[in-house]
Amino acid sequence: MPEPLIIRDPDILDGEPVFAGTRVPVKALTDYLEGGDTIDDFLIDFPSVSRGQVVAFLEAARTRLCDALT
DSSP, rough: OOSSEEEOOSSSGGOOOTTSSSSSSSHHHHHHHTTTOOHHHHHHHHHHSSSHHHHHHHHHHHHHHHHHHH
16 A cells, blocks of 8 residues: 555644645645745755655646546
């Protein structure tokens, strides 16, 4: 079974979804992108998140959205 990309644990940030292996909320990434920042800006400010995690999250989000529309 593949490692989880996102986890939700009541002991980590009160259960807010975070990137697995970190305490970085997924919302931080979406806030950065919404604000016009780049993925590189996000990775500089949150070095515990890997580029691979960000790309995998965005790919999963795209797939889920496209699947929901079909």
